[in-house]
Amino acid sequence: MTITEFLEARVSEDEALAALVVQDAEDRNLATWEVDALEVGGSLPGPQMTARFSPARVLAECAAKRAIIMSYRSCIGAEERTDIAKEFGVKLTVSGMVKGLELAIKFLTTTYRDHADYREDWAL
Numbered sequence: 001m002t003i004t005e006f007l008e009a010r011v012s013e014d015e016a017l018a019a020l021v022v023q024d025a026e027d028r029n030l031a032t033w034e035v036d037a038l039e040v041g042g043s044l045p046g047p048q049m050t051a052r053f054s055p056a057r058v059l060a061e062c063a064a065k066r067a068i069i070m071s072y073r074s075c076i077g078a079e080e081r082t083d084i085a086k087e088f089g090v091k092l093t094v095s096g097m098v099k100g101l102e103l104a105i106k107f108l109t110t111t112y113r114d115h116a117d118y119r120e121d122w123a124l
Helices: 003-027 046-052 055-076 094-112
Strands: none
Touching: 003 055, 003 094, 055 094
């Protein structure tokens, strides 16, 4: 399993869980998703927790992770310098983009370091 396959699998799991929460809210005719008014670590009361970990936010984060993965994959195969100014606003080499995106992938992957399929050689 590659690092991008691992990350995509975790993103898919997160998306599936968020979709279940959305479906549960719809099944119960709830207008919004909410958590109980608990304090987490003494700092996040229920309304803040609801906003921070809402299914919409999880899905947005999943979309951002997928965009990074797609950008990384699109740069890996390129061997020459290319003008990617249209997409990123600056002229960069593809190899520089690969290294930068690889670092982003590694950072994203560390959030799943407790998963059984996580490999230590992906650590920063």
